[in-house]
Amino acid sequence: MKRYKKLSFLLSFCFLISILSGCSLLDKLKSTEEPINSGTSSADTTYDASSESVNSDDSSSSQEVSEPSSPDLSNAEILLKSMSLREKVGQLFIIRPDALDFTLSSEVINDPHRKGVTCLSDAMLSALQEYPAGGVVMFGKNISSPSQIVEFNKSLIGSLPIPMFLCIDEEGGLVSRLANHPAFNLPKYESAADVGKSENVQDAENMGDTIGQYLHDYGFNMDFAPDADVNTNPDNPIIGTRAFSSNAETAACLVRGMADGLNQNRIIPVFKHFPGHGDTKEDSHLGIAIANKQQSEMEHCEWLPFIQAKRNEGIMVGHIAVPQITGNLTPAAMSHKVVTDILKNHLGFEGLIITDSLSMQAITDTYSASDAAVMAFKAGCDVLLMPNDYREAFDGILDAVDNGTITEDELNQTVLRILECKEANRIL
Numbered sequence: 001m002k003r004y005k006k007l008s009f010l011l012s013f014c015f016l017i018s019i020l021s022g023c024s025l026l027d028k029l030k031s032t033e034e035p036i037n038s039g040t041s042s043a044d045t046t047y048d049a050s051s052e053s054v055n056s057d058d059s060s061s062s063q064e065v066s067e068p069s070s071p072d073l074s075n076a077e078i079l080l081k082s083m084s085l086r087e088k089v090g091q092l093f094i095i096r097p098d099a100l101d102f103t104l105s106s107e108v109i110n111d112p113h114r115k116g117v118t119c120l121s122d123a124m125l126s127a128l129q130e131y132p133a134g135g136v137v138m139f140g141k142n143i144s145s146p147s148q149i150v151e152f153n154k155s156l157i158g159s160l161p162i163p164m165f166l167c168i169d170e171e172g173g174l175v176s177r178l179a180n181h182p183a184f185n186l187p188k189y190e191s192a193a194d195v196g197k198s199e200n201v202q203d204a205e206n207m208g209d210t211i212g213q214y215l216h217d218y219g220f221n222m223d224f225a226p227d228a229d230v231n232t233n234p235d236n237p238i239i240g241t242r243a244f245s246s247n248a249e250t251a252a253c254l255v256r257g258m259a260d261g262l263n264q265n266r267i268i269p270v271f272k273h274f275p276g277h278g279d280t281k282e283d284s285h286l287g288i289a290i291a292n293k294q295q296s297e298m299e300h301c302e303w304l305p306f307i308q309a310k311r312n313e314g315i316m317v318g319h320i321a322v323p324q325i326t327g328n329l330t331p332a333a334m335s336h337k338v339v340t341d342i343l344k345n346h347l348g349f350e351g352l353i354i355t356d357s358l359s360m361q362a363i364t365d366t367y368s369a370s371d372a373a374v375m376a377f378k379a380g381c382d383v384l385l386m387p388n389d390y391r392e393a394f395d396g397i398l399d400a401v402d403n404g405t406i407t408e409d410e411l412n413q414t415v416l417r418i419l420e421c422k423e424a425n426r427i428l
Helices: 004-021 075-082 085-092 106-112 120-128 146-157 193-198 201-217 248-263 297-300 336-346 369-379 389-401 408-424
Strands: 093-095 136-139 163-168 270-272 314-317 352-355
Touching: 075 408, 085 093, 085 389, 106 408, 136 146, 146 163, 163 297, 193 201, 193 248, 201 248, 201 369, 248 270, 270 297, 314 336, 336 352, 336 369
Parallel strands: 093 136, 136 163, 270 314, 314 352
Antiparallel strands: none
């Protein structure tokens, strides 16, 4: 493995620090070849997404994927061979459920104060047949009660032959769509920073396990957490106590702990916001955030938590510019240098790379929905999150494949990574 060869000078230092702090980074820096812990929740679950899998006995599509054309092909590879171009393109997107109501404007869809969709209507189901999606992310306005969200998730995961990623932001603390919802009586955490005060990995793992149990109960399979930022800038307006620590080694141990807790309940963790949002003064929801650090500085600090992420987990790339590294103010999710050269090749990450929301002003102020989707894909991102106009972004990818900007091989390799992640996490 080449994963850490360019960071090997850090490991001895990290190991020494971790011994002193009671956390072994050496133990935590496991190979990306190692499968995730796929244990199930110890709680009685209300809903099991795997029961809607394309591999279930009563699925009409299971006959297409249950007879391998070669004993050497995985289920994901077999499924890929049977997919249409539109099905492949759809796998690239995780969208708000509201985006399937084509009568709604992007302003209404993205406004947290406007009423959101809370069930899968016939019109939305019809939209999915034309514009299939790889996943859906729920926000507070899409949630009204425990029974409602269970039914909504169940209807969505059974709506297409290939089950979806069902996602939510549930970090524990300020950003917790379920725990902070008045209709839910769930364990609450003051913040990741509060949990991190002990510097005890078990505390972070317990937090992930608690959150993972109730997310699994309500039918989710992916959490946009942990926040893997290092909170080093007191003027930062958006991270603060969402991060576990202002110490990089401590944060690295704790984010791995939380991720392990989520994994124990078959919830895919997504580490965010690469290349690091902790030392910025801007909120990327409102415009481009800038991290003015050299690569060597980020290797010693911001990137230590992200190298904890394993294969079949995710890393979310933020709309953060690193001009000292790239020489420009291109948002990281649009930068081939950041996504492919650094995250994939230099740091050796083999899991899913997910953009931050493409409906944030850092993107919409400069790029159209179609251009943003194509640029992020070409930069090396696998999953395109919440484009400002889903149909325009979808059609933009289709056009890029048609005109050769995106090759069929590039599309197939990316879709296969997505399907393999779903298979490894028992969503397929």
